[in-house]
Amino acid sequence: MSQRQITFEVLRYNPEADSAPWIQTYSVPCEEEWVILDAINYIKDHLDSTLSYRWSCHMAVCGSCGMTVNGEPTLSCKAFLRDYKGSKIRVEPLTHFPVERDLVVVLDDFMEKLQSVKPYLMPKTEKPVEEGEYKQTPRQLKNYKQYTMCINCMLCYAACPQYALNPEFIGPAALALTHRYNLDSRDAGRSERQEVVAQHEGVWECSFVGACSEVCPKDVDPAGAIQQMKIASTVDWHLEHLMPWRRK
Amino acid sequence: MAKSNKPIVWGLFAAGGTVSAFVIPVMILITGLLVPLGVFGSEAMSYDRMTAFAGNWLVKVILFGVLTLTLWHAAHRLRVTAHDFGLRNDGPIAIAVYGLAGLFTAVALFALLSI
Numbered sequence: 001m002s003q004r005q006i007t008f009e010v011l012r013y014n015p016e017a018d019s020a021p022w023i024q025t026y027s028v029p030c031e032e033e034w035v036i037l038d039a040i041n042y043i044k045d046h047l048d049s050t051l052s053y054r055w056s057c058h059m060a061v062c063g064s065c066g067m068t069v070n071g072e073p074t075l076s077c078k079a080f081l082r083d084y085k086g087s088k089i090r091v092e093p094l095t096h097f098p099v100e101r102d103l104v105v106v107l108d109d110f111m112e113k114l115q116s117v118k119p120y121l122m123p124k125t126e127k128p129v130e131e132g133e134y135k136q137t138p139r140q141l142k143n144y145k146q147y148t149m150c151i152n153c154m155l156c157y158a159a160c161p162q163y164a165l166n167p168e169f170i171g172p173a174a175l176a177l178t179h180r181y182n183l184d185s186r187d188a189g190r191s192e193r194q195e196v197v198a199q200h201e202g203v204w205e206c207s208f209v210g211a212c213s214e215v216c217p218k219d220v221d222p223a224g225a226i227q228q229m230k231i232a233s234t235v236d237w238h239l240e241h242l243m244p245w246r247r248k
Numbered sequence: 249m250a251k252s253n254k255p256i257v258w259g260l261f262a263a264g265g266t267v268s269a270f271v272i273p274v275m276i277l278i279t280g281l282l283v284p285l286g287v288f289g290s291e292a293m294s295y296d297r298m299t300a301f302a303g304n305w306l307v308k309v310i311l312f313g314v315l316t317l318t319l320w321h322a323a324h325r326l327r328v329t330a331h332d333f334g335l336r337n338d339g340p341i342a343i344a345v346y347g348l349a350g351l352f353t354a355v356a357l358f359a360l361l362s363i
Contacts, residue, residue, distance in 0.1 A: 200252045207331065236255075238259070
């Protein structure tokens, strides 16, 4: 195992004590097979216990450790140091979110938006438990499975230029999850979700830059989901306006 | 909040994008390179031949579709590009770009019907 000395420039900010965020540097003896999160953990354990950041699973499942690494929204447990050349790495909190402290951001805005799109199954008629499960074929599962992979890591919001311009935008992850439930054969809640999706701040705020899909560590492709919903919403609009006698 | 009316322009934008992607490159190749280079002979796009060609009603419909959908695609693209460049007065920009697309749609319709 070979070691590499890397200087980490880490953004520090304590709103109660600091007037502005500042950069602290740490020199970390890194093992070759480490990921960024390992180095951050090393700093916390050996160099500076006051550094705050979120992490839990260390295996790209919990979605807690999103950070901006060298300017890119990155899941720090999935970013191997061997892919970073040079002796300096800059680590900052995710952009477009208020900083709570150091690398920890406030996620309230996303949580509200996620709730607004009703990301849960809304069957047409609720079946009593005795009648058994809602059945689904493998093909019906495949329809939406990709969109279930989202781990709410928020990298897509940090990458989205439209979310930066207009914080009212529902945003990539919440819309991808909307799509996930809309496509589920057991669900009948699409028209309820459309009340949010079909607004200006829903899919229409997206200009298909595609940065969300590029940074997504789980290959969910939120940009694709949003474009598919734009097509469906356009069909809806024409049916509603050109055939008003047609019932939903 | 009410549902957005953006589907009107976005529908034209999406249709225009599909048409542009499939048809425009080969149109540029034919009308911008191969014909001027004389690959199909010097009379390939002569006035008489083109008037006869565009006189067919099916050709008129196809030409109208290709020309206007491409225009509406370009109009919406420009509006979004302006937004991405940070121009915040979306209203006047939308009126300008869609106005031009509408104007030239009318011109195309008039020109095709008069052949």
